[in-house]
Structure formats: structure tokens, C-alpha cells
Amino acid sequence: MRIEYRTGDLLEAAEPVLxxxxxxxxxxxxxxxxxxxxxxxxxxxxxxxxxxARALKLGTIIWAECGRHRVGNxxxxxxxxxxxGGRRFVDYDAMQSVMRAINETVADxxxxxxxxxxxxxxxxxxxxxxxxxxxxxxxFRPVVYLLDGVVPET
Numbered sequence: 001m002r003i004e005y006r007t008g009d010l011l012e013a014a015e016p017v018l019x020x021x022x023x024x025x026x027x028x029x030x031x032x033x034x035x036x037x038x039x040x041x042x043x044x045x046x047x048x049x050x051x052x053a054r055a056l057k058l059g060t061i062i063w064a065e066c067g068r069h070r071v072g073n074x075x076x077x078x079x080x081x082x083x084x085g086g087r088r089f090v091d092y093d094a095m096q097s098v099m100r101a102i103n104e105t106v107a108d109x110x111x112x113x114x115x116x117x118x119x120x121x122x123x124x125x126x127x128x129x130x131x132x133x134x135x136x137x138x139x140f141r142p143v144v145y146l147l148d149g150v151v152p153e154t
Contacts, residue, residue, distance in 0.1 A: 001137045003130060004111075007149035011039050013113035015143055017106055018069050019098070021076035021090065021117045024058060026051030028073075030080070031121045036071060040064065043071040059097025063105070072105075074098040077122050088125075090118035095129060099136030111141045116152065126152040 010018060010032065020032045028037040028044055037044040046064040050056050050073075062073040076098055077089040095118055102112055117133075118124035133142050 001134065001141055003134055003137075004141065004143045005151050006143060006145050007147075008145055009147065010113055010115050010145040011035060013069070013143070013145060015111040015113040016068070016070060017072065017102075017110060017112045017140075019061070019072035019074050019102060019112055019114045019117065021095075021098075021115075021122055022047060022056075022062075022073045023077045023080040023089070024056040024075050025079060026056065027080060032115045033073075036073070040066040040069070040071050042066050043073060047073045058091055058094040059101070061098055061101050061105070072102065074101075074117070076118050080121070082121075086123070088123040090122035090124035090129070092124070092128060092132060095124075095132050096136055099133055103136065103139040106140050108139050109141065110139075111143050112137075113143045113145055115145060117144075119152065 043064040046062050050062045064071050076094050118129045119126040
């Protein structure tokens with residue numbers, strides 16, 4: 001489905017489901033993941049429990065019920081670091097698997113809020129990721145939140 005873009009804070013999204021990208025190392029220490037960790041302790045606890053069980057696998061999602069939001073910690077990258085110098089941490093195959101997993105989990109037509117998943121600290125190209133999201137979101141409606149309201153070129 002076509003991506004709908006909204007200006008605003010992802011954590012204040014009206015949509016019932018939030019999905020964000022995480023690494024497979026058990027760390028939610030920066031970016032959107034850090035904001036999710038701070039706002040939704042249950043999402044972080046589920047992620048840490050999966051880490052302790054060695055269940056943080058690329059392309060999977062660790063779900064947590066967090067009040068009015070169901071939060072999906074999507075494992076879209078193995079490691080983390082700085083994207084300086086063009087370094088990319090996001091795994092595009094994992095991104096595709098994550099989008100397919102959302103299709104299998106949510107009811108038809110559900111709006112799923114997300115950031116520019118994989119295109120910030122993970123160093124991915126939004127033009128590549130947007131194509132994956134639109135191609136794979138066959139059952140859910142992707143809604144991307146932008147703090148500055150600027151849609152990257154795709």
C-alpha cells in the first residue's frame with residue numbers, strides 16, 4: 001500500500017500499532033529505539049527478554065502491549081553504530097521480512113505508524129526502504145511520522 005506521511009511525534013500517533021527498527025544486540029540506546037524504551041518500558045522489557053533468550057533474529061518482531069499502542073520492536077539490523085561515511089547497518093532483506101511479519105500479525109486495513117524506519121541511525125536509503133514498505137504492506141496501511149514534515153526523496 002502507498003505510504004501516508006504525517007508530521008508529528010511517532011509516540012503520539014493515533015494509530016493503534018507502532019513499529020520501529022532495532023538491532024539484534026539487545027541495545028535500544030539511541031534514536032527512536034531510545035525514545036520507545038523510555039516511553040514504553042514493556043516494549044523494552046519484551047526486547048530484553050528476547051535478547052536474554054537469544055531470540056533477536058533479523059527479520060523478526062518482538063511485540064508488546066503498551067496501553068493504547070501495540071509496539072513492534074522490529075529487528076532490522078544485526079549491529080549498530082554511526083552511519084558516518086556511508087556505513088549501512090539496516091538489512092534490506094530483514095526489512096522485507098519485518099513488513100511481511102506485520103501483514104501476518106495485524107488485521108486487514110490496520111494503520112501501522114512508523115518512523116523513517118532504517119533510514120536514520122541505521123544508515124539505509126529511504127528510497128530503497130519505501131519501495132520495500134509499499135511492496136510488502138499488502139494488509140496494513142503504513143503511516144510514516146516525520147518530526148520536520150520533510151518527506152525524503154524516493
